[in-house]
Amino acid sequence: MPPLANAGQAPGPPDGGWGWAVVCGAFVSIGFAYAFPKGLAIFFKEIQDFFGTSYSEVAWVSSIMLATTYGAGPISSILVNRYGSRPVVIFGGLLCGIGMVSAAFCTSILQLYICVGFITGFGLALNLQPSVIIIGKYFLKRRPIANGLAMAGSPVMLCTLAPLNQFLFDNFGWRGSFLILGAILLHCCVAGALFRPIGAPTPPVKPQVTGKGKDALKEEVTEDAMEMGSPTKVPMEDKVEEEGGKACCEKINQYLDFSLFKHRGFLIYLIGNVLMFLGFFAPIVFLAPYAKHIGIDEYSAAFLLSILAIVDMIARPTTGIIANSKWVRPQIQYFFSFSIAFNGTCHLLCPLASGYTGLVIYAIFFGLAFGMVCAMLFETLMDLVGAARFTSAVGLVTIAECCTILLGPPIGGTLIDTFGDYKYMFIKCGAVMVLAGTFLFIMNYYNYRMLAKEEKERKAKEENPKPVRTENEGRNSWNKETTRDGPELEPLSKEQEGLKEEVNGINEV
Amino acid sequence: MPAAFSGKRPGLRLLLLLCLSLSGGSPADPTVTTQDASHSQANSLTKMQTGLNVSSPGPDLTTQEFKQETKEHVSNATFVEYEILLPGVSGTSTEKNITLDRATRIELSCRLDNKYSHLKSLQVTWKWGNETLRHINKTENSWGIQLRIWDNSQLGSYSCTLKGEEEMHAVFHLQVPKIEGKEKPIVSYEGDTAVMICKSYGYTPTAWTWYMTNGSEQVAINDSLLADKYVINRVSANVTHLKILKLTKEDDGIYWCEAGFELGKSKGKLKLKVLSLMVPLKPFLAIVAEVIVLVTVVFLYEIYSKKKEKCAADEKEFDQIEQLKSEESNGLENSSTRHRKI
Numbered sequence: 001m002p003p004l005a006n007a008g009q010a011p012g013p014p015d016g017g018w019g020w021a022v023v024c025g026a027f028v029s030i031g032f033a034y035a036f037p038k039g040l041a042i043f044f045k046e047i048q049d050f051f052g053t054s055y056s057e058v059a060w061v062s063s064i065m066l067a068t069t070y071g072a073g074p075i076s077s078i079l080v081n082r083y084g085s086r087p088v089v090i091f092g093g094l095l096c097g098i099g100m101v102s103a104a105f106c107t108s109i110l111q112l113y114i115c116v117g118f119i120t121g122f123g124l125a126l127n128l129q130p131s132v133i134i135i136g137k138y139f140l141k142r143r144p145i146a147n148g149l150a151m152a153g154s155p156v157m158l159c160t161l162a163p164l165n166q167f168l169f170d171n172f173g174w175r176g177s178f179l180i181l182g183a184i185l186l187h188c189c190v191a192g193a194l195f196r197p198i199g200a201p202t203p204p205v206k207p208q209v210t211g212k213g214k215d216a217l218k219e220e221v222t223e224d225a226m227e228m229g230s231p232t233k234v235p236m237e238d239k240v241e242e243e244g245g246k247a248c249c250e251k252i253n254q255y256l257d258f259s260l261f262k263h264r265g266f267l268i269y270l271i272g273n274v275l276m277f278l279g280f281f282a283p284i285v286f287l288a289p290y291a292k293h294i295g296i297d298e299y300s301a302a303f304l305l306s307i308l309a310i311v312d313m314i315a316r317p318t319t320g321i322i323a324n325s326k327w328v329r330p331q332i333q334y335f336f337s338f339s340i341a342f343n344g345t346c347h348l349l350c351p352l353a354s355g356y357t358g359l360v361i362y363a364i365f366f367g368l369a370f371g372m373v374c375a376m377l378f379e380t381l382m383d384l385v386g387a388a389r390f391t392s393a394v395g396l397v398t399i400a401e402c403c404t405i406l407l408g409p410p411i412g413g414t415l416i417d418t419f420g421d422y423k424y425m426f427i428k429c430g431a432v433m434v435l436a437g438t439f440l441f442i443m444n445y446y447n448y449r450m451l452a453k454e455e456k457e458r459k460a461k462e463e464n465p466k467p468v469r470t471e472n473e474g475r476n477s478w479n480k481e482t483t484r485d486g487p488e489l490e491p492l493s494k495e496q497e498g499l500k501e502e503v504n505g506i507n508e509v
Numbered sequence: 510m511p512a513a514f515s516g517k518r519p520g521l522r523l524l525l526l527l528c529l530s531l532s533g534g535s536p537a538d539p540t541v542t543t544q545d546a547s548h549s550q551a552n553s554l555t556k557m558q559t560g561l562n563v564s565s566p567g568p569d570l571t572t573q574e575f576k577q578e579t580k581e582h583v584s585n586a587t588f589v590e591y592e593i594l595l596p597g598v599s600g601t602s603t604e605k606n607i608t609l610d611r612a613t614r615i616e617l618s619c620r621l622d623n624k625y626s627h628l629k630s631l632q633v634t635w636k637w638g639n640e641t642l643r644h645i646n647k648t649e650n651s652w653g654i655q656l657r658i659w660d661n662s663q664l665g666s667y668s669c670t671l672k673g674e675e676e677m678h679a680v681f682h683l684q685v686p687k688i689e690g691k692e693k694p695i696v697s698y699e700g701d702t703a704v705m706i707c708k709s710y711g712y713t714p715t716a717w718t719w720y721m722t723n724g725s726e727q728v729a730i731n732d733s734l735l736a737d738k739y740v741i742n743r744v745s746a747n748v749t750h751l752k753i754l755k756l757t758k759e760d761d762g763i764y765w766c767e768a769g770f771e772l773g774k775s776k777g778k779l780k781l782k783v784l785s786l787m788v789p790l791k792p793f794l795a796i797v798a799e800v801i802v803l804v805t806v807v808f809l810y811e812i813y814s815k816k817k818e819k820c821a822a823d824e825k826e827f828d829q830i831e832q833l834k835s836e837e838s839n840g841l842e843n844s845s846t847r848h849r850k851i
Contacts (some may be wrong), residue, residue, distance in 0.1 A: 048703050049518035052750075173696030173782075176789030190800055193807040 018196060019138035019146065025149035025194035026131040029089060031157030032188055033128035037065045039161035040116070050174070051109045051509070052308050058109070061116050063406060068121025069303015070402035076129035077395025078256050085130035085137075089192030092126025092411070093185065098124055100182030102174045116178075120185070129394050132378045134195050136387035143382065144329065148375040155312040158320060166353075257392030261352045264385030264450065266393055268443040270400055273377075276340055276436035277404040279429030280373075282364065282412035283347055284308070286360075290422045296356055304359055308367040315371025323376055333444035336373070336380045341437030344368035351423035384447075478502030588614045592651065593679040595619055595671055603679040608686050609658060610770040612714035617681045618646070618653030619669040626650055634671040638665055658683065661773035686712040687767050690777035697756055698784055705751045705779050707766035714768035714775075717741075717749040722763045756783050 013019070042057045051058075099119030131150065197469040204218065260266045273401045287308070291301035319339075322328055329334050346365045353362045385393045388462045412425040416431035571721040593603055607615070619633070633652045635642040652669060664683045671677040688709055697703040707717070719741060720727040730751070732741040740752040753760055761783040767776045 050702070052704070169696075170693055171696070171786070172789045173698070175698060175701070176696070176784070178532055179789045179793050180796065183793045183800070186797060186800040189801075190803045190807065193804045196811060 013138055013140040013143075015139050015196075022134055022138050022196070023146050023149050023196050025191035026135055027153035027156075028191040029127045029153070029188055030150055032070060032185060033124040033131075035157035035161050036120075036153035036185070037062050037069070038158055039165050042162070042165045042169060043177065046169070047109075048173045053109050061109075061112055064113055064117030065121040065124070066401075067402055067406055068118055069125045070405060072122050072125035073129055073398030073402070074395040076125050077133075077392050079126070080130050080133055080391050081256070084197050084300050085134040086195040086197060087193055088130045090189045091194055092123045092130075092191075093188030093192055095126065096120050096185040096188060097121030097123075097182045100178050100185055104178040104182070106159030108244065123188075125398075127191075128281070129398070130195065131191070132394055133391050134198075135378075136200050136382045138392045140387070142324060144323035144332070144376070144379050145317070145320040147197060147379040147382075148323070151245040151320075151375050151377070152313055152371075154295075154374065155309045155316070157307050158308070159313070190201040213326050230359045252331055256395060257389050258396075260385065260389060260393055260396060263385060263389075264382075265447055266396075268440065268447055269381055269384055270397055272337075272340075272440035272443070273397065274400050274404050276373075276433055277401050278408050278411070279344070279347065279432035279436075280349075280408060281405060282408045282425060282429050284370075285409045286361070286412060286416065286422060286425060286468060287366075291359055293355075294355075294359075295497070296359070300356060304363045307360060307363045308370070309366050311367030312371040312374075314376040315368045319372045319375040320379075320470045323379060331378065331448075332383055334441060335379055335450070336376045337437045337441035337444060339369060339372035339376065339437075340440065341394050341434050343373055344430045344433030344435075344437060346430070347426045347433065350426045350430075384474070520556055561841070583760035587617070590616045590618070591681060592618045592620050592653075593669075593681070595621055595677040595679055596625070596675070603677075604682065605680070606682045606684065608712070608774055609664070609683055610686050610714075612659035612771060614655065615683070616646075616653055616655045617667055617669075618651045619677075619679045620702050621671065621677075630673065634670045634672075636668050636670070642667075652844065658772065661685075664772060677816070685770050685773040685775045686710070686768070688766060688775045688777035688780040690766065694780035694782040696782045696784060698786055699758065700754055701756055703753045703756055703760070703781055703783075705764060706765070706778050706779065707749050707751075707768070707779070709747045709768050712770065713746045714770055716769040717743060718767045718769070719749075719751045720765040720767065720806070722765070729766060742832070753781070758785075 035471075040062060044055070044061075047053075048055055048058045052184055076088065099115050099122075101117035102119070103112055106115055132147075135146050135150055136143065165177065165181075168180055170179065190211075284305070288301040291304055292298060323332055323335060343366070345368050346362065350366075351363050353359050381393055381397060382390050408429075412429065415425045415428060416422055510829065514837060571676070586713060589607075591605060591607060593605055595603065609615070623633070633645060633647075635645055635652070635654050638708075644654065646655065654667070654669075656666065656667075664685065666680055666682050668678065668680040688707060690707065691705075695703060695705060700717055719730040719739075721730055724730075730739050730741070732739040738754055740754070742750040751766070752762065761781060764779045764781060765776050765778065767774050812815055
């Protein structure tokens with residue numbers, strides 16, 4: 001139901017309509033990207049026996065895959081900036097398929113590292129980033145719900161892949177399973193096909209453009225070869241001669257926006273998240289071994305993970321709906337920090353859980369907290385930097401997170417081996433996450449205040465008869481506009497202003 | 510019938526007593542130690558037996574000792590005790606499985622619960638299969654037998670029956686360690702290699718042998734004879750690998766891994782399934798076809814809806830131009846109305 005669509009051109013994100021089909025595609029894509037590396041664990045025992053390697057050598061396959069999926073983020077961002085989401089996701093899906101099919105014919109563990117680890121991992125990276133990016137392009141008012149629904153793909157896919165992988169393995173062995181999984185991964189191409197390109201969500205500075213006439217506007221809107229991922233392109237086309245000196249930097253920034261490192265909100269998010277990921281995944285990895293350690297049988301321990309996944313599945317869309325409500329949306333950063341701290345508290349309380357019932361309760365709360373954090377992971381980043389620069393932001397963030405994600409479980413494992421007790425691992429994870437949550441809370445409080453201040457200054461400036469919009473639309477004013485994307489009410493009123501100008505433009509002609 | 514109960518050669522017994530007492534160590538206490546029925550770990554109960562308590566029953570046992578000494582080193586003698594509490598709480602069974610991999614001295618006893626100690630005139634019988642055993646150790650509330658197991662023929666089920674007003678029954682099953690194979694078949698492909706693994710948990714076998722089933726009989730696999738087809742590798746003391754190279758359809762079937770212990774052999778079953786490459790190819794092609802169909806449908810729908818949009822947009826443009834023309838003729842008032850609407 002596009003609220004502002006009827007003005008004609010570039011109406012702002014549709015917030016519905018085809019957007020829901022895009023959410024379905026993102027659901028599949030994100031689901032595969034997160035759940036597939038975990039689902040492969042079922043094959044490891046057999047592969048280990050077949051190649052005669054140790055368990056850790058086989059576990060490297062999963063680690064390489066995860067590292068590539070996160071580490072190739074910037075490459076993904078550059079490609080999306082250049083070609084748009086759809087071609088990148090389709091290519092990623094093909095790459096995943098090719099990787100797994102070639103893995104089915106591998107004759108050494110090294111070849112598995114390359115085929116499954118690098119090629120499939122890279123394909124998944126090309127799936128993950130564009131899916132998240134395109135949600136930002138299709139949704140604004142309902143973005144948290146869309147994000148929550150799309151991120152729910154991960155637990156759903158995990159719950160589907162785990163028994164499916166077991167079934168495939170029992171019937172076809174690991175080679176046949178890899179072949180069939182390659183075909184299944186091709187469904188990412190279907191998801192990519194759903195990612196119809198769309199014009200820029202917030203209208204780039206219009207008055208100069210409307211000067212060219214109605215035809216130019218129409219051209220931009222009906223152009224589906226390239227999404228207007230980087231709004232700087234439009235003003236840039238107009239003043240290439242003026243800014244010859246800055247052209248080089250801007251060209252790099254066109255592909256990957258490094259100026260984000262000067263963005264306050266982005267830096268806060270980056271530091272907080274990098275810290276958080278140190279303690280994020282380790283508890284999941286060690287939950288089943290911990291359960292077995294305190295005497296619970298294997299099937300009940302596996303069931304704990306199922307409980308976690310089911311609660312996670314429900315928590316993600318629910319969090320999306322809550323985050324979209326008018327009380328939470330303006331302070332979504334606080335909600336995010338709270339959920340991280342809640343997650344940390346769960347881990348800190350876990351050692352107190354005694355017996356199976358205690359662990360079940362822990363699994364439920366952990367699933368809830370995990371879902372809350374994941375649902376808002378990309379939403380908060382979009383909220384801070386705005387949909388326009390999100391493409392580059394997500395690439396830079398994932399490569400930074402890559403290191404801590406990979407370090408988290410091994411550090412946890414070392415703690416367990418050193419002390420022989422799982423509780424230190426839980427304490428470390430809990431402490432790190434509570435710290436990250438508190439850091440984000442305080443820094444976002446500061447950020448909101450600074451944003452409010454800047455907003456006041458901007459309003460004061462506008463009251464002076466200096467026409468801000470027809471000035472030199474260099475990166476600076478655009479920066480200001482995008483940093484004001486923090487409190488979500490701003491862009492909404494901005495859109496209405498932009499629309500008025502469009503209507504004026506039509507009438508002028 | 511276990512040789513424990515045939516009596517012979519008292520002179521030798523004295524000699525042995527002398528030897529053992531000289532070698533040092535405290536006499537073992539044959540009285541039954543109170544343990545839970547749940548404590549059935551053989552390893553945790555092993556005691557080094559270096560002396561003989563003179564109160565132990567009969568001359569029969571010395572013969573066993575002698576035989577034991579001739580069969581193994583003195584320091585290897587292990588002694589384990591097991592007890593079942595009768596009549597048994599609901600939940601704890603009055604049966605116990607005892608795993609033995611090497612020659613052992615073992616004491617089995619049935620203890621009567623204190624609540625029933627008032628029962629008089631209890632008749633206790635120990636049986637091994639159908640044979641009744643004599644020489645029962647009796648203490649206050651428990652009846653036990655001492656055995657020496659060094660042969661496969663001595664394993665089996667030993668049972669004690671307490672007959673009074675009610676009959677209470679307990680059974681000890683003495684067996685060799687079980688080897689677990691794999692319940693699910695190992696799936697492999699023609700031309701590929703298959704690796705089958707057998708593990709022994711807790712006990713180290715003296716030898717491993719692999720068998721394949723040919724029709725209804727089991728044929729031992731000789732890896733030195735068919736070195737380019739089979740490779741048997743003892744990876745560690747408790748683990749054995751069988752690698753079958755260049756698989757064909759004939760290799761499909763059941764394989765057995767046999768672990769040889771001092772007290773007998775134990776087998777594990779493994780199944781191998783050899784498939785042709787066509788088998789996974791069919792679902793693969795089916796899924797690829799489905800993906801292509803879906804992608805085509807999505808793109809066709811997009812082209813169709815774009816055409817529709819274009820037609821609608823053209824119509825709208827036409828309408829708008831018409832409206833502009835009519836507005837110009839109506840004056841400014843109409844345009845301001847339109848502004849406010851939006």
